[in-house]
Structures are given as structure tokens and as C-alpha cells.
Amino acid sequence: MKEGEETQWEYALTKDNWPFAPYKVHKHFTVSLSKDDSGEYQCLLRHKLSYDVKTSNIFSLTVSGEAPKATLLSGSTNIPVGGRVTLTCSVAGSAGWTYHWSRRTPGSDETLPVRDGDENGVMSISQGGTYWCRGGRGNPVFYTHASDEVTIQITFSNKVSVTLQTSWPHIFSGETITVRCEIQGGRDAEWEYEWRTSWSTTHRTNDDYWSTRASESHGEGYMCRGRHRRDPYSSTEWSKGLKVTVSREAPKATLLSGSTNIPVGGRVTLTCSVAGSAGWTYHWSRRTPGSDETLPVRDGDENGVMSISQGGTYWCRGGRGNPVFYTHASDGVTIQITFSNKVSVTLQTSWPHIFSGETITVRCEIQGGGDAEWEYEWRTSWSTTHQTNDDYWSTRASESHSEGYMCRGRHRRDPYSSTEWSKGLKVTVSPQPKAQLSADKRTIPAGGRVTLTCSVDPSSGWKYDWAVVTLQPDWTEIYRGERISVSCEIQGGDTEWTYEWRTPSSHTPPSYSEYRISSVTLSHSGSYRCRGRSDYSFTEWSDEIRLTVSSDKPRASLTADTTVIPAGGRVTLTCSVDPSSGWKYDWYRDNKLSEPLNTRDADFHTTGQISVSQGGVYSCRGGRGDPVYYTEKSQEVTVSGPESSSFPVLLIVGLVCGIVLIIVLLLCGFRKSTGESLIIKNL
Template identity: 45%
Template structure:
């Protein structure tokens, strides 16, 4: 290292086997070599975990490594101190297969090589968790839109270094199929419905987490269901029974489960029918549905609006209140508003009758009209659905009968009036002649007689307007009788058509005996 040094003291920074000797004179005289002195250089040692994660789980395989700074290229001998071990290794690695909680604790190492020596390293604290971790799978959405995709994310809480395996199955009973394996990316996109789960894996050999819980992802089919009402009317009244039905075109024969959106559904049904018994105003609102099958969803249907109103009352109308001789009256029953539909009508006569009229009692026309020829007190009500829902009874309408003699058309009244006048005058003349002859012959010794003749002529009304009987008949009456005086009266009366003409056509003839 050094020679002919006057200084008997030197400093060295390298480990090794050192000896010295002295020399003097010229030529130099050397002493015997000194005994060898071993100098070992101390370097730093540190325990490192081979993996990049510090959270260790039961069952993993781990490797601890003793690293010596500047010890490259040397052959080292190692010593370890560790919990729960009677025979620590003498190599730079401390490998623990299927680690358990008992392996938790402080680990130290030191190494020696020729004239190099380390001190004990600082303690490395190993913590082993008692439970095996479970992966967590989350979905951006549980429904894939038509033609779209959803994002799935897999994670293992509180630890690192994982790669992920992805699995899918078509049903609960089918076997899961590996979609992707050893994926460094914890996020994937899927466009197919199914039952998905994932797991994490790390290390060599690979240590796997517990499988995540299943996540159901349903694919939206392009078909859109239709909501219909049975019966088909949208105007529903309080107390009626109505069925809302979800129909999926092309979905016949498939096992669908249905979802409903409605204003009043605390426990929505899973069938394709929602039956409302004795509907109330609170059942009013919009109804829509969709179907799901395996891992497929239909789109939501368009909304159909149901309106529930108070119980309606039927309305009865008659085209006449009196039955003409040999004729009939037409009755019409209706339910307002006119937008409501599906009604059948029931007819009753007399207040206390609960038996509906039959074809023996009336002539039934189009729905809502009948013709009756009997007098009485009539009422009606509407009914629809199964079971039948009835409206309130209508107001009662009384139908009477008319007894009349129908004459000719009113346009011929002047002709008949002239005929009547001629006949009346002729009759009066005949009566006067008879009376005169009677007085001249047989009646001379008898008490005076009086002959009355009273002829009233009325206008003939239209034969169909039977309700104006006082202007549509001709009455004639001839009365004879005896009085104290021998008198004869004759009177012809024409009907009063106008105030200005009220005395025209009235003629009185008197003959005093």
C-alpha cells in the first residue's frame, strides 16, 4: 500500500488483512513482517419487500430481500432475525409461502463478505391481514341503452398491485366464462347484457381475491311496448274496474317480467296487467311500462293518461210527452260527457220498477233509443264493463196518451168551413120548414115547442198535431125541447182564428112563435 513511510501511523478505509514491517539503512534492512491484522469494513444493510405493496393478506407468498449498499459483486453470508421462525435463511431472500397472521412482526438482516461487514439493518414491520380481500364491481348503469354500452369498474379496497379478471354468464345457473384475464386496467366497457363479476390477482404465484358480487347488466332491445286499457275507454268513472295492460310486439312466448311507472303504485306488479278495482280519483295519471327478460330490457312505453271522474248521471230526453193514437214516442238516453264511450242503456217504467224493459215493452233502435206506446213514468241508466258499472238513474219523464180525431190537413180548412156553413144553413132551413108545417097542422093545440140547433165548426188541424185537439175537430149538436114560449133558435159558430175575425162566421137565427 505504502512504502518507506516515516510516519508509523496510517488510516485505512478498506477492509482487508493488514501487516507491516520496518526497514532502515542503506541498503535497507527489513524486520520480520508483523502479524496480520484483519480489518473489516462495515456497510449498510436494509430489508426490503420485493413487492410494491405493503398490505399483505393471508395466503399470499411474499419475499423479503436483504440489500447491502455497495455489496455488489461480493459473496455475502447473511443472517436474519424474524418472528415465528427457528431456522432463518442464510441467503439474501427470505421467502414466505402462504403467509399467515403469525408472520406479522419485525424483520432484520446483516451480511458479511471477506473483510466487509454490515450492521443489523433497521427493522421492517410486516403486517398480515387475517381476511382474504374481496373485489368490488360497480356499473355505471344497470341498463345498456339501445346500441350503446356501460362501464364496469373493479377494485380491491386499501391495497395495490392488482390485475383483474372479468367474467360473464348468461343466467344464474350457467357457468361463468372468462372474458378478459390479467387486465391491468380496472375499467372496461360492455355492450352485452348478462351477469358480470370480477376478481383481482397479484404476485407469483398469483394470489386471487374473493370474487366480487354479481352485477346484472341488461341490454335494451329496440322494441317499445304499448300500454292499453281494457276496456278501451280513457274516461273512467269512480267505482269502475279497469285493467292497464303492457303489450310487447314480437315478445309473444317469452318469459317477460314487467316494470310499471304510475302515479299510485306502492307495490307495482311484475305481470303485464295492472288491474284497478273500484277506481278512485287518486288513480288518475300517466301509466307506462317496460319488460325485462333474462338480461334484456325493452324501452319504456309511451305514457297513457287515465282520468277518473265522479260517477255520471244518465240523461233522458223524449221527442213528445204524449203518445198519439196508434203511434209511439221516442226516448233517447245518453251519458255526458259525450267523449265517454262503451255504454249500454237500461230502461225502466214506473218509479218502483227494478226490472228493465224488454223487446215486449218497447221497440229498441240504435244504442240509446227506444220507442214506447204505453203511458207511464220512464227513466234510464247506462252500464258498461265486466262486472257492469252503472251510472246514476236519469230524471224521470212522464209519457201520457192522447185521444183525438184527426182531420184533414190545415191547408184545407177553408174548404171544409164552407162545406160546414152550407150544410148548417141547409139544416136550419129544413128545421124551420118542419116547424112551420107542424104549427100549421098537428101542433096547433099543443103547448109551444122550442127547437134548438147548435152547430159549431172548428178548424181541422194537421192530423199529426194531436196535442191541439180543441182546434182539430168538428162538433155538431141538435137539441129539441119544449119551453113555455114557442121559440126556435139556430146558431152556427166558426172557430176563433184571429182576434180581428172572431165574430165572423157566427150566425144566429131566431124565430118567435
């Protein structure tokens, strides 16, 4: 505003029609603005003398909350030696900026200004480095945020290639490989090297090689470039990628032997190889006799061939590279030193005929081997090798085991030294025979005996064992809830037996001689058989014994020879339980079930009979076993006392009347002497 001389006016600012800056004599206002200061501003002029006020036009001002960020663009980030590139700096959405340029010095974090106050924001450079810029305006200068960095590389024209530093093209996962970066024409420069792969970040080395562990996923390519050691922004182009074939699994070595059996003093050649790859050296190992300890025999053998004269289990593996990468170990090859002693197998029984299930013993005889300490190996067509410390072997015969038994001796101090296998001993094995039992009589005479004869034809050498089943107690009929025992007795031998049972019940029977049933049920009815087993031999099954279990509790039966007790006599009572045995009886009178009769109450005769001389209502019941199993109480029997007689009664009445008459006569005589009258009333 121009209104006369400036000295006659005062100036103030309003914001949104509200005072913002008070009146002062200067027309310039310097304020620090924030985002809240956005709005419409107006200048007020007030005359110092007249106090006339004039207003300016309205000025809209927008204040951003955050300082802007400069943007730096580059035509290219790689320029050849002697070339140039143009950098452009700008601040979007605002004006009035000048530009300030900076560059990081090589090998440090120090930043140097390149140019300040550049108004057009464009700079042409020929020097490599990391550049950035920022805008500034006003007084004091207000700066934008610095731009993102742009790294300019100076690229040498030297051709670069990667080579694999191994003599074998096939690489295995886990193997350490070395690649080399070759820069043509770059020998006079001092380089450091950068390596790049498709699976990892950039890796740097001071030397022109890089050793890394190969993986199946690492076959896509290895690339490298050289960077000038004095100027890290000067480098070569990246090489082309070197592809490497990497197999997933380490290979397995193969060990071959010309023979696995050599005579004493002989030699055998072992050959180790790794198929499909090269560059291997071979490492040999041998297991020491009598332990699992492994000792190295030879390391770093290049031809993979070794001649040996010592028995043992050998294996090998290949190794190559630094550090050494090993293959999987080969399968073991066992080399046996063979003695020339003749070996034979003999059967150690006195009978030529063998039956299935029978235990036989074979013996290994080594001619001329008496001074050696042997252990013995046995081989058959139906089983794996069996070893014994003694020269005999006991085994169970089977019909399929007739083909042959072979043996050989192995030196106890050197398990890799042995004789040849003997010829096979053939043994005839027949199905298990059945014993024949006969008796000279079928019925045992009173006080006599029956002779039983057991035989096995047509063979010899037998001892006979008899299996017999007995019932304890030996009652023919059992009632539900009673306790019994079924016993198996092996007669004719002193062998320690285990026992097998055949029973009608689903309950699992024991493996010992007594089968106890604490409370029988209907399911226990049926036949019982047993047999004895010892190692691989059995007795025949015993004859069966049948057990009958009744479901209803039995009732005792009570009878009397008469129901009236004769004068001076007794009545005989008989209690019974049919059709079974083993009962003892309890007797009761007048329903006193808690007080059974004893010898003071009755005469006890044979089991089930008593004699009584006292009338009453009698009953009985049977009991047997331990704990006692009781029957139901019998029916009641009433016994009357002795019969009546008139003679004793009349005698007693006559005596009483005679005595009364005598007393009356005496009284009459007494009354007459005293003069008193006597009145006799009817008695």
C-alpha cells in the first residue's frame, strides 16, 4: 500500500478478520508459521495523527504441516570412464527454491557439498559417488528434506568371467566349491570383488576367488565384478552367470572284492569307486575283531585299489575338496581267513528215527583242531546262522528241517578266521507219533489191580509219562456256587512240567497242575482234559473227566422208622441228599435252626442217622466242602411221646383215696372225745 510518507503510518496484520500482528512503524513482518496458521491475511494502515485506517487486499496463505522432500533423478547410474551423467533435483508442488548438492567421499561416511544455490536444479557430473540434494528458500533459509541417494558408478570396460576351480564337473549338495573371478586386462589395478547369486545377497572378497557350500538350489549361476579398491564407485560390469550342476544326495562308494574267503597266507584285492564322478581320493577302514571299533587302514589313496592278507570287515568312502567332502561309506565287505581243517556234523542220539517236535543235538567235529579255541556257527536251509560256544547245538526238529545241518569253526581270538562249512547232515523227521495204551483188564477186581502198557512203534528210546485228571472232591454231581479243584497229575517222570487244559468254560485255565474254581456255574459243566509240556515235548492228552453242575440247590430228605416213640424206646431218623455224596448233616428240633442237636439230645449213628427219645418236630439239612455249602432244609417230621396205660393211674388213685380215708377216721375219733360234731362234705 502506498499512502503518502511512510513515517505517518503504522502497520498491523489480521488473520481471518482477527488481529494477528500488532501495529508497528515497519511494514515488514517476520513470523514463524505452523500448520494452524493457514488462513486469509490482510494488512491494516493506521494514520498516526488522524487514526484513519485503510485495508489491503486479502491474501490466502496455506501452511503445510511437514517440510517437503526433494526428488533426485539420474539419466543413468552407470557411466563409462570419461563419460558424464545429468542429475536433476526438484521440489514438487511449490516454487522459489534454490538447490544444494552433496556427495559422499569414497571409503567413509563424510559428506562434502558440491554446489549451493543452484536455481535450475540441474547438474552434470563425471565422477562416481553417492549424491543427494535438497531445496532451500527464504531468509533465514528453510530447507526441504534431503532427497533419496543416487549412486553413480564408473564402469570399466574390462571383460569379466567366472570359472569353477575344480577338475570335476559334477557337484554334490553340501560339497564346498571354489569359483574364481577373472578380469581381462585388469592385473595392474587393485581390485576387490563382489559376488552375486540368485539365492543370496551380494558377497564381497578381497581375493579373486570365493569358496561356498553347494546346494541343489544353487545351480542357477554365479556372477562377479571387480571394484577399484581406491574408488569404490568404480567397477567393472557384472560377469555372465556360471551354471553349476548340483545333485541332491551325496554319492555312495562301492567296494568290490575279488573273493571274500582266502586261505591262510593268501591275499585278496579290494577296489573302491564312486560312479558318475571324478576327483576322489579313497579312505579305507577296518573293524577290529571282537568289537565295534573302527580303525583307518589307509587315507588319500588315489587309485582306489588295496591288496590285503588280513581278515576283517572292510569298507571305504571317497573324499575330495578342501575341506574334504566325503561320500557315504560303502557297504561292508567281510574277508574271512579259511583254515584247511576238515569239518563234519554228527547226530548225538542213539535212535535213528526223529519225530517232529523232538529236541535233537548235533555235534561239530573239527579234525586236527584240538589246540585251537573255537566258537561254532550252524547253518540250515530254514533258519539264519546260529552261534554256540560249545561244539554241540540242541534244537527242535520239524518235518521241514530234514535237508541238512552244517557247521564251521571260528577262531575265538579272531572272528574273521574260520574253517570251511561242513557238508550237510540230513536227518529224517517224521510226524509226531501217538502213544498206544492198553490194559490187561477193563475192570479192577476187589483188592486187585489192572496193568496198563504204553508203547510207541516203530521206534525206541522212549520214556513214558501219564497225564491223569482228578476231581477234588470227587463228587459226581456239583451244585452251582460250590468250590471244587480239578488236578492234573503226570505219572511216570520227574520232569518239571507246565500244564495245558481243555475245559468247557470260556475262563482262561492256569498253566499249573491245579485248576481251582471258587464258585462253579452252569458254564463249568462238561469234560476236562490236561497234558504236560516241558520245553518242546508233550504228554498225550489225559482221558476226560466230566463235571455236571446243577442249577437248583438240593433239598435234604428226612424219614423216620416210626413217628411214635414206644415206651422206653427210641425213633430212628434218616437224612439224605440224592443223587450225590460227601454230605454231613445238621439236625434241628422244633424249628430251632440256630441250635442244632448234639450228643445230649440224640444218639448219632452213621452219617445221616440219629436216634431220639424225645417227641418234637424234627428237620435236617446237608453240608459239604470248605467253605461249607448247605442244602435246603428238609421237610419236617413230627415225633410223638410214649403211649398211655390205665394200671399205673388206678394204682395212684387208690393210694390217694386210702390215705384220705385214714385221715377221716382219725378226725372222727378226735371229735367224739371232745363232744364236737363233724360235718363231712362231698369231696
